[in-house]
Amino acid sequence: MSTAPSTTTDEAPQPAAPAPSSPSRWTPLRPLILRLHFYAGVFVAPFLFVAAVTGFLYAGAFQAEKIVYADEMTVSAVGDAKLPISEQVAAAREAHPEGTVSAVRPSPEDDATTRVLLSGVQGVDPDHSLAVFVDPYTAKVRGALEQYGSTGALPLRTWIDEYHRDLHLGENGRLYSEFAASWLGVIAAGGLVLWLSRRRALRKVRGTSGRRRTLGLHGTVGVWAAAGFIFLSATGLTWSTYAGANIDELRTSLGHSTPSVTATAGGEHSGHGASASAGDADHGVGLDKILAAARAEGLGDPVEIVPPADASSAYVVKQVQRSWPTKQDSVAIDPTTGEVTDVLRFADYPVLAKLTRWGIDLHTGVLFGLVNQIALMLLALSLILLIVLGYRMWWQRGRGSSFGRPIPRGAWQRVPPQILLPCVAAIAVLGYFVPLLGIPLAAFIAVDVVLGEIAHRRKPSTPASGADVT
16 A cells, blocks of 8 residues: 655645746756765764764863862962062972973963973873962962863863763774764755755745744754854864874875974974973073073963973973964073074964964864854754754654655766766765765765665566655
């Protein structure tokens, strides 16, 4: 017994719709994009949902960190003048003699504490540091917390950051976030194309109900957030495991890798920065003269002082402000003479290095501060809403299977070769550089072709009228 096809689908004919104009040469691509968007959404959405929830938490962690760790990060009272940085470091070392000084971040604001970072401290993750917070006016130690990364993430933000990045599963867990980032841009771009290709009358939300209303809400939210999703996808891949390595290799081949100041006496810029110190932070001419020399080169707060790695290395003082305007200048200073041996300005970075820096900082909510973080939280909420609406549309498609009626296969057969072949080539190149997009897509196509062939062999007498209606 056969039943009439549901008329609630996106592609079902609408009686009130005006007659379509002559189809363009790209019209046959729409059913193929619809099928890809549908199946990618169904199977990738759980990963995107986790990424959206953890990303929402991370965006809010910056402000939460200021509240939770207010005692360590701020002073109880602003004094008349700050003590020399050497005295502040000495106070931190007296309270915490363990480990070695790996960096010092002098108080960047009147009410902010100085951070003395210690490496090799027992009980602290080897990839993290112990940050000792010192009142710059009294040299009183206000506490010590584990710190991670160049943005100075403290325990709360570090935990959320790692949850968003790898679900606390280590390197293997990073595959989840790379998989989500690889597909987010494709799904968003496909949805945007589908929305733009629909007749205007079918985009309305008002006056509709059922699946039409769900589809209208899904499309409206998606089209407003699509640019943000594509941006998050692209920037998220820049520091992923496999796609990130390919991007770094491409930037290096183009001569646009991120430079760093040479941490030796004299020399040109190299591609490797100074490593953390294995000794005391204050030797040679002393931290105070090192900081004064950096100030004379125009390095304003916030800065980080990295002690020499060995006897032949120099101090490195670098700006660490990633909010707009970006301050990332750095200098190398000879510890025995206090003379500047190398200077690297952010203005001299290659274009791709600058764009990478800004892209990562915008992705993480640093570049424009609170406004940036609110925008990321709204994007995360939009993605969560789109996933919920997407699954609801699947359910509302009908009961052709145990859970929703899938999009029929075979759409690619109607795409002209002059369009299909360039698209396949472009996808192959993209899949090579983004393997967690290319490999799953190839697997999906292979399985789909096999299932289609099996279905075709089981129904050899299926009439042409039963062909794909997408």
